[in-house]
Amino acid sequence: MSVPAELRYTPEHEWVSVEGDSATVGITDYAAQQLGDVVYVSLPTLGAEVTAGEPCGEVESVKSVSDLYSPVDGEVIEVNGDVEDDPSLVNAEPYSTWMFRVRLPNGSVPADLLSPAEYEELTQSAG
């Protein structure tokens, strides 16, 4: 499966879209397919400080519950209430179903985010 070229990725299967000094975060199609039907999403609270690589929420599917990791440091400036109301959006349109937005300190993007090619390679080697 191909991944959108304009996004960056994490090994925990989040996608990140950076515009100006804010980063928008969701989970990838690969993650949604591995989870199965998503039934509950818990997002960080507005104004919370999140830390790259640390859990900041939960994504729960029929069969499992997984932590949602923040790919970046910063303050949560927006959360997507639609996905909390209708978690099935994650399966239907994973790349347009964003979960939260973070204001990046100094507008800096972490250097260790994966490129689309690197992320694709990661999911393919995971089988």
Add this chain to the structure above:
Amino acid sequence: MTAFAGWRMPLRYASETTEHLAVRRAAGLFDLSHMGELMVTGPEAGAALDYALTGQLSAVAPGRARYTMLCAEDGGVLDDLVVYRTGEQQFMVVANAANTGTVFEQLRNRAAKYDTTVTDATGENALIAVQGPAAAGILAQLTPLDLATIKYYAGTFAQVAGRDVWVARTGYTGEDGFELFCRPEDATDVWDSLVEFGASAGLIPAGLAARDTLRLEAGMPLYGNELGPDMTPFEANLGRVVKFDKPGDFVGRDALAARAAAGPRQLLAGLTIGSRRIPRHGYHVLADGRPCGSVTSGAPSPTLGAPIAMAYLDVGAEGEFAVDIRGEAVPASVTDLPFYRRSK
């Protein structure tokens, strides 16, 4: 796909919720070839099973089936089984995949002093289940058999899609439906024919995830969750499978009689949850904030539109119930099982 008891199994084909609802409203098709099939044959096959299992299998007529259990001497459940009497001197014991080795070994040992032979025929049998209100109508197009003559928990040998099949009206979904045992080399044709003739009626393939939520709604136990060696049938409200009045001894009789007399300390109950968070296997159940049991299975119920669970609760537990879902006490209501019963 997922690894399950040494088999590669379809967890889901697309959406498990869609698959679940297809079984409730139309039909679903399951590949259950991982299930174990053990053949018990010979003049004393029935007597051997009466000794080995909790039920009275010798009293089952040819062409009928029974839900029963294999218990240890201490009364603990080693597996729950469906046993088909496929002939006067032949029984097919269907075991859970993870327990097939144990069941085979136990049956062979327990049958040793009887004039009977136990063989593991798992490799010679594929198992396809077609389940749901449309199942009979779909299957009828593929077999000369009059399905109206096959009652619930009955079976017969017949042709399906031109192949030799043991056709049984059994299942694990709470719906009407059939389980088709055939040779592995015939399974693809039987499967493809059911898909071809069933698609217009809404039949879709369904995976293990849907099977689990279907059986949970129907209040059916899953070995490893509701049943295990530290439980007797009585905790699971399944004491009816223990036939104390059958002639002769059987393995576990004394321990089971003692448990029946004393009464179980915990009983299986249903829980509904006032949240979208799912109570999962092993989570603690609280009564007025105090631990009173634990969840054995939990899932979002597509039929009810809310999470449901089964849990073992201390007998006499009362108060405001909740489930500790990763640190949050989420209010729960205790309900009777099953959560779902099909309209006849």
